[in-house]
Amino acid sequence: MGEGGRLVEGLRAYRLIAGMWIRSTLAYRVSFVLTVVGGLLVTGLDFVAILLMFSQVDVLGGYTLPEVAFLYGLSATSFGLADLSIGSAGRLGSRVRDGTLDTLLVRPAPVLAQVAADRFALRRVARLIQGTLVLGYAWVALDVDWTPVKVALVPVMLVCGGLIFAAVFVAGAAFQFVAQDASEVQAAFTYGGQTLLQYPPTVFGTELVRGVTFVLPLAFVNWVPAAYVLGRPYPLGLPEWAAFAPPLVAVACCAVAGSAWRAGLRTYRSTGS
Amino acid sequence: MSEGATVPESAFIEVDRVEKVFDVRRRTGFLQRELRRVRAVDAISFTVARGEMVGYIGPNGAGKSTTIKMLTGILTPSGGRLRVAGIDPSRERTRLAHRIGVVFGQRTTLWWDLPLIDSYRLMHRMYRIPDGRYRENLDRLVELLDLSALLEVPVRQLSLGQRMRGDIAAALLHDPEVLYLDEPTIGLDVVSKARVREFLRELNTERGTTVLLTTHDLQDIEQLCSRVMVIDHGRLVYDGALAGLHEAGESERTLVVDLERELPPVEVGEAARVVKVDGPRQWLAFPASESAAPLVARIAAEYPLVDLSVREPDIEAVIARMYQDRETARETVVQAPGNS
Numbered sequence: 001m002g003e004g005g006r007l008v009e010g011l012r013a014y015r016l017i018a019g020m021w022i023r024s025t026l027a028y029r030v031s032f033v034l035t036v037v038g039g040l041l042v043t044g045l046d047f048v049a050i051l052l053m054f055s056q057v058d059v060l061g062g063y064t065l066p067e068v069a070f071l072y073g074l075s076a077t078s079f080g081l082a083d084l085s086i087g088s089a090g091r092l093g094s095r096v097r098d099g100t101l102d103t104l105l106v107r108p109a110p111v112l113a114q115v116a117a118d119r120f121a122l123r124r125v126a127r128l129i130q131g132t133l134v135l136g137y138a139w140v141a142l143d144v145d146w147t148p149v150k151v152a153l154v155p156v157m158l159v160c161g162g163l164i165f166a167a168v169f170v171a172g173a174a175f176q177f178v179a180q181d182a183s184e185v186q187a188a189f190t191y192g193g194q195t196l197l198q199y200p201p202t203v204f205g206t207e208l209v210r211g212v213t214f215v216l217p218l219a220f221v222n223w224v225p226a227a228y229v230l231g232r233p234y235p236l237g238l239p240e241w242a243a244f245a246p247p248l249v250a251v252a253c254c255a256v257a258g259s260a261w262r263a264g265l266r267t268y269r270s271t272g273s
Numbered sequence: 274m275s276e277g278a279t280v281p282e283s284a285f286i287e288v289d290r291v292e293k294v295f296d297v298r299r300r301t302g303f304l305q306r307e308l309r310r311v312r313a314v315d316a317i318s319f320t321v322a323r324g325e326m327v328g329y330i331g332p333n334g335a336g337k338s339t340t341i342k343m344l345t346g347i348l349t350p351s352g353g354r355l356r357v358a359g360i361d362p363s364r365e366r367t368r369l370a371h372r373i374g375v376v377f378g379q380r381t382t383l384w385w386d387l388p389l390i391d392s393y394r395l396m397h398r399m400y401r402i403p404d405g406r407y408r409e410n411l412d413r414l415v416e417l418l419d420l421s422a423l424l425e426v427p428v429r430q431l432s433l434g435q436r437m438r439g440d441i442a443a444a445l446l447h448d449p450e451v452l453y454l455d456e457p458t459i460g461l462d463v464v465s466k467a468r469v470r471e472f473l474r475e476l477n478t479e480r481g482t483t484v485l486l487t488t489h490d491l492q493d494i495e496q497l498c499s500r501v502m503v504i505d506h507g508r509l510v511y512d513g514a515l516a517g518l519h520e521a522g523e524s525e526r527t528l529v530v531d532l533e534r535e536l537p538p539v540e541v542g543e544a545a546r547v548v549k550v551d552g553p554r555q556w557l558a559f560p561a562s563e564s565a566a567p568l569v570a571r572i573a574a575e576y577p578l579v580d581l582s583v584r585e586p587d588i589e590a591v592i593a594r595m596y597q598d599r600e601t602a603r604e605t606v607v608q609a610p611g612n613s
Contacts (some may be wrong), residue, residue: 009367016398024386025425103382104349108370108400269349269363271295 006110013109017117025122032123034188047072047134050198061202066141067198067230073135074154074222075197078161079190082127086116086166087124090190093176093183096268105269112261115173118129139264142230150229160246161221165190167253168216176255193218201235209235220249284356285451285483286321286344291353292507293339315341315507316353324481326473328498328515330488336507337487341453344485347376358450371400374444378456381440383428390424390437393446407446414442417472424562428458434465441472445482452476454486458493470496491515491585524586524594525558528565533577544568553579561586 025032050072054065092115095101104114144150172186179185193216201209201223213219213236220242225255227234227244286527293314298306312388314336330546331337342348345356346362346369355362360369383392399405414419418438423431432438437457444452457473458466473503476482488494494501494515501518503511511518518524528545531554538555540546545559545568559568 013399016395020384020387020391020395023391024384026385100380102342102347103375103377103380105366106345106370106373106375108367110367266349269347270351 008112009182010110014113014117017114018120021117021120021124036060036126037125039123040179042075043127043130047130052128060201063200063202063232066138066143066231068198069134069141070138070230071200071222071226072198073131073138074157074161074226075194076131078158078221079165079194080124080131081158081162082169083190084121084124084128087167087272088118088120089115089173090183090186091119092173093180096177098161111265112170128181144229144231151155153225153229157222157225157246160250163250164218164221164246164253165194167250167257168193170257171260174260177264177268181248189216197222206236213238219252274509284320285323286485287354287356288317288319288344289354290316290318291343291350291355292305292316293336294344294351300397312507313345317504317507317509319502319509321483321485323483324477325500326477326484326498327486328488328494328501329485329504330494330501331504332590335504337456337504340504341455341485341487345373345453346370371447372450374447374449374452376440376444376452376454376457378454380458381428381436382443383436383439385429386427388425389420389431392439392443394427396443396446402447405446410446410448414445417475418442429600434461434468437461437465437469438472440468445476449482451483451485454484456488457486457490458490473497497530501548518591524561524591525559526565526586527584528557528559528568529578529582529584530555530557530576530578533579536576539572539576541568541571544571
């Protein structure tokens with residue numbers, strides 16, 4: 001089976017398993033509705049904190065409220081996409097610990113697809129909805145000359161941002177083959193990264209921005225391409241074409257995460273738990 | 274691909290000097306780790322013919338599950354050659370998956386919150402079982418395993434025995450040629466155990482499915498398997514009929530008698546020896562190959578007997594004995610040159 005065949009097989013298995021989990025979730029309908037409403041409230045409060053900040057100041061690190069909302073919306077929506085589709089992989093460690101990963105390894109489907117769809121949590125849609133709403137507000141409130149390129153860049157940012165976060169999730173899952181209790185470490189990069197990106201790069205120290213640009217390239221989720229849309233100076237004085245690098249960065253991240261995953265699975269299969 | 278066709282029928286599962294070495298890191302201090310090599314499976318060789326039903330037994334940590342995991346493609350062997358239906362399990366895990374069925378006794382693969390039938394529908398699609406064959410297999414399994422009343426019940430509401438039957442059906446919907454069962458009767462009541470065993474016997478004789486099962490229950494082996502393999506400390510220490518195992522382990526059964534009052538140890542000569550006395554209750558060990566009837570008759574005639582029960586030897590005890598014997602034999606050999 002070639003790589004393309006494996007991808008098709010994986011997506012098919014993913015769809016089947018995620019479907020089962022959605023039906024399992026809907027077996028407790030009231031509980032599901034309550035968790036989604038609760039999720040919307042909690043993530044909503046998250047943005048309220050930013051609103052409160054702006055009731056005291058007019059700009060944050062040189063960015064106005066609609067501009068920060070733009071960064072926030074991009075970060076939250078991309079993260080929401082990744083978290084909804086592949087966030088479950090972050091629970092791999094517990095499956096390794098209790099030995100139930102073995103039950104996935106005897107099925108005729110790629111393990112990553114099974115792990116990604118494992119306990120597919122539809123409630124995570126709350127983050128996605130909230131992110132989209134904030135992005136919608138920014139879209140209306142921003143004073144930007146929306147050229148066709150800028151308009152096209154928004155969906156590109158969301159898709160590539162989602163892929164970059166997904167790569168971080170997969171790499172984190174791969175690490176859990178070796179260190180089963182590393183889900184907290186992974187959370188620091190995924191949830192932590194998402195929160196970081198909600199604020200302008202100008203409020204952080206250069207070292208941190210450098211790390212988030214060149215080491216773990218989360219800056220390409222929104223900071224760099226959004227600088228082009230907003231007509232702001234680029235962080236670290238990056239060249240202008242960097243705003244259009246997200247697709248390349250996303251592909252590179254996915255390739256690295258893919259190798260890490262394969263290495264992790266190989267380690268597991270040669271050592272057991 | 275052509276390899277599958279050339280495998281002789283006599284060797285459906287081929288295991289040739291297969292070993293599995295783990296590096297175990299043990300925490301010895303706050304940051305210090307000690308690295309230890311553990312041979313979980315040590316150069317094991319055996320073949321299983323198509324249609325055989327084999328019991329695979331051994332104490333906990335002997336290497337049973339590691340072997341099963343290598344046979345199912347979960348683990349990659351560290352050395353040796355392994356083929357199941359001509360397929361190298363660790364290299365072609367997904368291709369093999371279509372041809373094997375696996376039941377992990379204590380880990381259900383059924384969907385907890387959904388009706389049982391939903392798990393089967395998933396298998397139907399995941400294994401791409403043709404509709405007609407799926408219907409046919411489902412109907413047959415539902416009838417044989419008595420599942421018709423359970424199909425619409427969420428799995429979380431099933432009893433342990435019902436769930437095990439459900440799991441076995443799930444593992445067989447795609448017509449696997451070999452079925453691996455890890456402790457299929459663990460925790461089941463007598464009726465459920467009997468039903469599972471009867472089903473497995475039928476599966477093996479009617480459909481010729483090769484069955485490899487690990488168990489702690491000697492009765493599973495007695496009632497199902499013509500052949501038993503014993504693994505201990507990663508080595509295959511016995512491969513043959515169950516009767517021979519009793520012999521090899523010189524196993525003993527235990528007769529527990531309750532007397533009317535506290536008495537000195539029962540005297541029955543060579544037939545049995547008292548191993549423990551606790552008030553009016555006494556434990557007598559006698560050879561597993563002997564019938565308990567004459568012994569019971571004799572005690573009942575000579576002593577005020579109130580109640581009794583016979584306990585079968587457990588696998589751990591049989592193997593412990595075998596192992597002891599081997600150790601003693603080895604020591605004798607080692608000492609021999611020194612004495613001469």
